[in-house]
Amino acid sequence: MVAAAGFYLFRYGLDRPIAATYALFASVALGGLARIPGTGRQRAALMLHLLPVCWALVVVGTWLSVRTWTAVVGMLAVGFALAFAALGGPRLAGAAPGLQLLYILPSFPPYAPATLGERLLGTTTGLALLxxxxxxxxPEPRPPSYRARAAHAARTAAHCATLLAEPPHTLSAADLRAAQEAGWALRSRTVPEAERPAGPGVHDRALAHAGLAVRTLLNRLVQLPAPPGGHPGPGVTAVLHAVARLAxxxxxxLSTGPPPVAPHRELRAARAHLSAVSAGPAPAPAAGDGNGPAPFFPPAVLRRYAAVLEIADAALLLGPxxxxxxxxxxxxxxTAQARFWYAGCRAPVLWWHRVRGHAGRRSVFFQNAVRIALALTAARxxxxxxxxxxxxxxxxxTLSLTRTTMGETWRIIRVALAGTLAGALVVAAALSLVGTDTEVYAVVLPVWMLIGFTVGPVKGVGWAQGLFTVLVALVFAQLGPSSWRLAEARLLDVLIGSAIGAVFGLLAWPRGAHDEMRRAAAELLRRAAEIVVATGASVAGGGLSAPSGEPGHRSLQRAIILAESAYAQFQSEPTPFGGPPRRTAPRQVDWQATLMAGHHTLWGSEWLLEPPRPAxxxxxxxxxxxxxDRVAGRMLLVSAALDPGGDTPTGPVPVIDPDGKRFAAEPPGAPHLYYATVxxxxxxxxxxxxxxxN
Structure with a gap:
């Protein structure tokens, strides 16, 4: 509808062929080539925000087309910038290919700055109609947002905390299943791309933080051990009730209600009281005749106190x-300054943090931007x-056929060339038979658009390329005299463009996120192991705590960021041998568990190193x-198995025995800090x- 309306309005209604061309390709760029996730209204909102960017690309492309070298340099800069903008989230990543086309189209001769107004008119009209x-x-129904999912998970956590605070202090099988499903609904691969909080702004960062916090809270609640003797103690009950109210x-x-200020303060007070209770001696009734020193709490009680304190800490993260x-x-x-460092930052600062975090060859965003920018520059x-x-x-x-892995690029190119060849044969026959009778092309074009834009995405790249070859021939046959050689030019251009894409796909990170995911996960676990050893030594030594912003913590934070971006791309790529996408293929590694291990390492280290700390x-x-040391050693063992570039061969990830996490005998009289660390x-x-x- 949009492509035909814009093209026919300017070509036949106003006799402006240049505006007709730009109206058509603007709608094709953001409506066909771009893959913006979300509902129609969400896509429309993003396109409105991107309209000034589209104008700028048309202007820059028009003025830089004066010389080949200026157009090539512009392509390198614009191509990298637009591809690298994918770090802003799935919506920007989906729009990037369409924006690339809006620069490519005006960057070719003729150099005609006098037509800039007509180009902008056509671009604006096409995008407005789109x-x-x-x-x-x-209109499409919008799926549950991430905020709605997080709110549901928080209500589930509140229900579980209430049940654990009251007799019989256990969760039923149905409650356990509900908690697992609520946490699973927040995993990134179960959330539609448009709903994922992946942007660099305060709201997206905090929403992702809330999702991690509520998943941790649910996990801790379902793992809470039963109270010894069936009596949880008043301090535990108060904390669990406060957790339920804060959740x-x-x-x-999250449902646009008031801030949870009072419940947050209440839980902080209840947690402080339970922490003081667990650090002191056992109550008087357990002290026997009162003549000896007051006894310590039994280890089972202290272990449960430590688990409840972890639950409170997760809830205290969820509130802010x-x-x-x-x-x-x-x-x-x-808010805690270290954990919510972004709370007072403005958008440009947060964007700078995101760009700086991915400005290196270990970032998949950087890799993809370099690959596509160099390929487009070479093609130009x-x-x-x-x-x-x-x-x-x-x-x-080059833009539409290059993929993040060489295997997938080569598969796509073979299919696309076959489709283009078939379409070129149809074009050659049609142009030879019809000749210059534009009325025939004008009648056939809308019908062919309907077929091409519906059948192509469903049947695959081969069909899409073949149908699009015929479509562009029908368009250009109405813009000027055409012959069967137009089909020859189309086939030659696709062959050259796909060859360039294949070459750069082979030279620049040909395995996509496969190796990078393993490398990033291995680096994450190595950094986590360092923090585990340092935290254990600090707790054992009783020294002053190091700030959470020290280099070790910052290194782990960056490792988590790189691993999360690699995981996002890894989920969308097919298997190395051309099989189904990762999300439907059997997996040997739970990468989400790796990411959660990094977050849990950071959070736990910060909690344990907060003063005051008993000796x-x-x-x-x-x-x-x-x-x-034992836990860090197991982290390094898994890291070595994951790292594709390590000294040891990459092999199956070792199965870690969870029963080996404690020593056979616990030291008598250990304070609560020991059990919190354990x-x-x-x-x-x-x-x-x-x-x-395995």
Whole structure:
């Protein structure tokens, strides 16, 4: 509808062939070549925001087409910038190919700045019609947003906390299943791309933080051990009830309710009281005749206290994260500066942090941007030097056929060339038979558009290329005299463009995110192991805590960022041998568990190093230090198995025994900090058990 309306309006209604061309290709760029996720209204909103960018690309492309070398340099800069903008989230990543086309089209001769107004008129009209059609024609129901999913998970956590606070202090099988499903609904591969909080802004960062916090909260709740003797103790009950109230208030806040200020303060007070209770002696009734020293709590009680404190910590992260996700820099809940460093930052600063974090060859965003920018630059250079007829078709082929893995690129190119050849034969026959009778092409074009834009995406790349070859021939036959040689030019351009894409796909990171995912996960676990050893040593030594912003923590934070971006691309790529996508193929590694292990390492280390900290006795200090070394050693073992560039051959991920996470004998009289550390290390061991799917 949009492509035909814009083209016919300017070509036959106003007799403006240049505006007709730009109206057509603007709608094809953002409506066909781009793959913007979300509903029609979401796509329309993004296109409106991108309209100034589209104008700028047409202007820059028009003025730089004066010389081949200026157009080539512009292609290198624009190509990299637009491809690298994918780090802003799935929507920008999906729009990038369409934006690339809006620069490619005007960057070819003739150099005609006098036609810039007509080019902008056609581009604006095509995009305006596309926005209206996306928003009004065939409206789609919006799936549950990430905020709604997080709110549901928070309500589920509140229900579980309430049940654990009241007799019989256990969760039924149905409750366990509901908690698992609520947490699973927040995993990135179960959330539609348009709903994922992947942007660099405060709201997206906080929403992702809230999702991680509520998943951790659910995980800790379902793993809470039963109270010894069936009596949880008043401090535990108060904390669990406060957790339930804060989780409920956070869910309400995520549903655009008030900030959970009072429940957050209440839980902080209840947690402080339970922490003080667990650090002191056992109550008087357990002290016997009162003549000897007051006894310590039994180890089972202290272990449960530590687990409940971890639950409280996860809920205390959820509250401010939910408030930030809704109210941004105007949030009311008090936040920890280290954990919510982005709370007071403005958008340009957060964008700079995101760009700086991915400005390196280990980032898949950087790799993809370099690959596509170099390929497009080479295609523009070849088209300019050899003066290919309709040379932008070669660049369009490079743009649309290059994939993140060499195997997938080669498969796509073979199919696309076969489709293009079939389409070229149809074009040659049609142009030879019909000749210059534009009325025939004008009648056939809308019908062929309907077929091409519906059948192509369904049947695959081969059909899409063949149908599009006929479509562009029908368009250009109405813009000027054409012969069967137009089909020859189309086939030659696609062949050259696909060859260039294949060459750069082979030279620049040909395995896509496959190796990068393993390398990033291995680096994440190595950094996590360093922090585990350092935290265990600090707790055992009783020294002053290091700030969470120290180099070790910053290195782990960056490793998590790179691993998360690699995982996002890894999920969308097919298997190395051309099989089904990762999300439907059998997996040997649970990469989500690897990412969660990194987050749990950061959070647990920050909690344990917060002052004041009681001193550990010699036996407890030795136990904590040895246990930290043991967990770190298992992290390094998994890391070595994952790393494709390590000294040892990459092999199956070892299965970690979760029962080996404690020593046989616990030191008598150990303070609550010992059990909090053991609980944290035990949760990391649980994460490690989930990584291997052997």
């Amino acid at each position: 926005v209206a059609a996306e928003a009004l024609v065939f 409920t208030a956070s869910a309400t806040c 994260a939910a408030d930030l996700a809704v109210h941004g820099r105007h949030a009311s809940v008090e 250079l070849v088209a300019g030097v050899d003066t290919l007829p309709h040379g932008f078709w070669a660049m369009l082929a 550990l006795g010699p036996a407890a200090a030795e136990s904590v230090g040895g246990l930290g 609980s944290w290390l035990g949760s990391l061991m649980t994460d490690l058990t989930r990584i291997a799917h």
